[in-house]
Amino acid sequence: xxxxxxxxxxxxxxxxxxxxxxxxxxxxxxxxxxxxxxxxxxxxxxxxxxxxxxxxxxxxxxxxxxxxxxxxxxxxxxxxxxxxxxxxxxxxxxxxxxxxxxxxxxxxxxxxxxxxxxxxxxxxxxxxxxxxxxxxxxxxxxxxxxxxxxxxxxxxxxxxxxxxxxxxxxxxxxxxxxxxxx
Amino acid sequence: xxxxxxxxxxxxxxxxxxxxxxxxxxxxxxxxxxxxxxxxxxxxxxxxxxxxxxxxxxxxxxxxxxxxxxxxxxxxxxxxxxxxxxxxxxxxxxxxxxxxxxxxxxxxxxxxxxxxxxxxxxxxxxxxxxxxxxxxxxxxxxxxxxxxxxxxxxxxxxxx
Numbered sequence: 001x002x003x004x005x006x007x008x009x010x011x012x013x014x015x016x017x018x019x020x021x022x023x024x025x026x027x028x029x030x031x032x033x034x035x036x037x038x039x040x041x042x043x044x045x046x047x048x049x050x051x052x053x054x055x056x057x058x059x060x061x062x063x064x065x066x067x068x069x070x071x072x073x074x075x076x077x078x079x080x081x082x083x084x085x086x087x088x089x090x091x092x093x094x095x096x097x098x099x100x101x102x103x104x105x106x107x108x109x110x111x112x113x114x115x116x117x118x119x120x121x122x123x124x125x126x127x128x129x130x131x132x133x134x135x136x137x138x139x140x141x142x143x144x145x146x147x148x149x150x151x152x153x154x155x156x157x158x159x160x161x162x163x164x165x166x167x168x169x170x171x172x173x174x175x176x177x178x179x180x181x182x
Numbered sequence: 183x184x185x186x187x188x189x190x191x192x193x194x195x196x197x198x199x200x201x202x203x204x205x206x207x208x209x210x211x212x213x214x215x216x217x218x219x220x221x222x223x224x225x226x227x228x229x230x231x232x233x234x235x236x237x238x239x240x241x242x243x244x245x246x247x248x249x250x251x252x253x254x255x256x257x258x259x260x261x262x263x264x265x266x267x268x269x270x271x272x273x274x275x276x277x278x279x280x281x282x283x284x285x286x287x288x289x290x291x292x293x294x295x296x297x298x299x300x301x302x303x304x305x306x307x308x309x310x311x312x313x314x315x316x317x318x319x320x321x322x323x324x325x326x327x328x329x330x331x332x333x334x335x336x337x338x339x340x341x342x
Contacts, residue, residue, distance in 0.1 A: 004251050012250050019242030024235050027216075031231045034220055068225070 037068035046091035048100040056147035063179040096163040096173045101152035114158040115166040133158040140182040185311040191263035198256045212241040269327035278315040
């Protein structure tokens with residue numbers, strides 16, 4: 001049988017190589033698919049301004065239990081339509097947590113976009129008597145300035161109402177906000 | 183001297199089925215192990231993935247070997263024996279002339295023996311066993327589908 005095996009190698013070696021390559025490719029794909037983060041294990045943070053260091057993503061990931069990825073998207077405020085569009089489509093629909101200057105927050109119809117804030121710490125941001133956001137303290141802004149360019153005096157943090165992490169499936173948006181508030 | 187017995191066809195068939203059952207059992211163990219590794223793998227899954235890839239590559243290579251060598255030969259041997267014993271037997275007196283090259287018929291190696299039968303030379307294949315023949319002597323031989331199955335007595339007078 002050993003002789004037969006070695007005799008077959010000149011014609012069959014391609015099959016062995018193909019099988020090995022297929023095994024590698026297939027299992028990398030299957031494991032990747034199986035361990036891909038679920039919607040509730042991903043947090044998307046929107047920042048209205050310039051992101052200085054994306055190391056924030058790793059820092060934030062370690063701060064909330066059960067989260068596999070944190071990603072940051074940003075748009076610079078007051079740049080006309082491009083900010084408005086990104087704010088509407090990315091921040092208010094696809095994100096979990098939004099950090100915006102107070103001026104942007106006041107122009108947003110919070111009732112339609114944000115979940116009611118359940119965190120008691122920090123200075124609340126209210127609209128029509130309902131608490132939707134929390135102001136970032138000066139001290140915390142200073143700490144977070146390693147990651148974000150804070151150009152405005154006041155910034156408010158919100159949990160997006162449509163996110164499943166804002167009370168629907170998990171409270172991870174609020175857990176991240178608690179960490180952001182320090 | 184009987185060179186191939188009919189029971190060998192049944193043995194070859196049983197061997198073929200046994201080999202396939204063994205392959206199916208190994209395949210089930212492999213699939214179970216691979217799924218177990220997948221479902222038990224934690225977030226840092228790379229060591230688990232590496233073990234699964236090694237297992238998978240080993241099983242894949244075994245599958246190639248199984249279907250192109252091991253099982254393939256078992257099937258071909260069974261088919262050849264089936265063909266030999268389903269053919270009409272020929273019993274002839276033949277003078278052994280020489281031994282020719284070893285041929286490979288569908289992966290099965292057979293020795294070639296040259297006989298003179300009824301005034302013409304004819305190649306007969308020897309699948310297994312040792313044919314203790316002397317050049318120039320006359321033997322009663324039984325051939326099935328060109329394969330030598332039995333060598334009878336050397337003396338023509340004794341046979342009849």
